[in-house]
Amino acid sequence: MDVLLDPFTYPFFVKGLIVATMAGGLCGLIGVFITLRGMSYIGHGLSHAIFGGFAASSIIAVNYYLGAGLWGLASALAINSVTKRRRIGADAAIGVITTASFALGVALLKFYGAKGPSFDAALFGSVLGITYTDMWILAGVFLFAGLVVFLNYRSLLFATFDPDVADVSGVRxxxxxxxxxxxxxxxxLATLTVIGVTLVAATLVVPAVVAxxxxNRFSRxxxxxxxxxxxxxxxxxxxxxxxxxxxxTTIVLTGAAVFGAVMLITGGRRLQRAGQLDTHTA
Incomplete structure (x- = not known):
């Protein structure tokens, strides 16, 4: 019993546990919209793009959350713009824009020295790097995401399943x-410290696919x-x-184990196209 409870005696682990739980819940919530829109790859791409902003913001002495956040948002909007205005698929646009951003971030790391972020921690996540500031920022992002979904539920639902009809119907x-x-x-950005650049895409996709x-109900x-x-x-x-x-690593492997277990139990019978979901909220 002491072995099982031993981790909870360390404050750094308790902080990490709280952040990991919130991060998983946040990614699970947002991942539903990303997965049903067929945009699973964008989670992987944006995490790489944000890594570029993560490095650049440190170089120019800008707050990490502000600099990397704006960088990630700009990358996302650029992907949407390229996809809609050019004869380029979304996967190609994501590959070009985000991979270039990631490569830039790797190149900039040589300027950090001892003061820079740990490369391994940024790539794979680390409980040791979590601070109380990270906890409060993640909690704020979780609250913001929940409010966005709650206040824009109908618009998000309509735009997810039929964006063309939604646009004609007055949805922006x-x-x-x-x-x-x-x-x-x-x-x-908020989950990067605990999950890491290379693995955050899985935390967006796996919970949504298992759910x-x-x-067959969207709200559920x-x-x-x-x-x-x-x-x-x-x-x-x-x-x-x-x-x-x-x-x-362990968070993603846990999700993969849950996916495998549910797949064996259900036989994947309900893993159908998004358009076949029952979208009623009652």
């Missing part, structure tokens, strides 16, 4: 897309995905202490 799809990209960028296999999928993400964050962080591996 461009505004909704920009708002979603803002929330996604903020979510990735999709468990329900939002709730389930948030709970699954938070649970994977909690369990993954706890396992990271005992296994002595990066927190992001």
């Amino acid at each position: 799809v461009a505004r909704v897309d920009a708002l979603l990209m803002l929330v996604l960028s903020m979510s990735i 999709r296999m468990l329900t 999928m939002l709730v389930l995905s948030t709970i699954i993400g938070a649970t994977c964050g909690f369990v993954g962080m706890y396992l990271s202490y005992h296994l002595d591996v990066p927190s992001g």
Whole structure:
């Protein structure tokens, strides 16, 4: 029993556990919209783009959250703009813009020296780098994301399933897309310290996919995905202490284990196209 409870005696681990739980829940919530829109790759791409801003903001002495956040948002809007105005697929636009940003971030790391962020921690997450400031920022982003979903639920729902009809019906799809990209960028930025650049995409996709296999109702999928993400964050962080591996790694592996178990139980029967979801909220 002492072995099981031993991690909770360390303040740094308790902070990490709280942040990992919130990060998992946040990614699970936002991941539903990203997954159903067929934009799973953008989570992976934006995390790489934000890494470029992460490096650049340190070089020019700008606050990390402000600099990297604006960089990520600009990258997301650039991807949308290139995709809509040119004969270039979204995957190609993401690949070019975000990979270039990531490469720039790696190149800039040589200027950090001892004062710069840990390369491994930025890539794979680290419980040791979590501060109380990180906790409050993540809590604020989680609250903001929840308010955005609550206040714009109908618009987000309509734009997710039929953006063309939504646009004709008076929904400002461009505004909704920009708002979603803002929330996604903020979510990735806030969870970067615990999950890492290379693994955050999985925390966006896995909870939503598992929830999709468990329900055909959109509103229920939002709730389930948030709970699954938070649970994977909690369990993954706890396992990271005992296994002595990066927190992001164990969180993703926990999610993968949950996905495998649900797939075996359900046979993936409910993992269908987004358009076949029951979108009623009652």
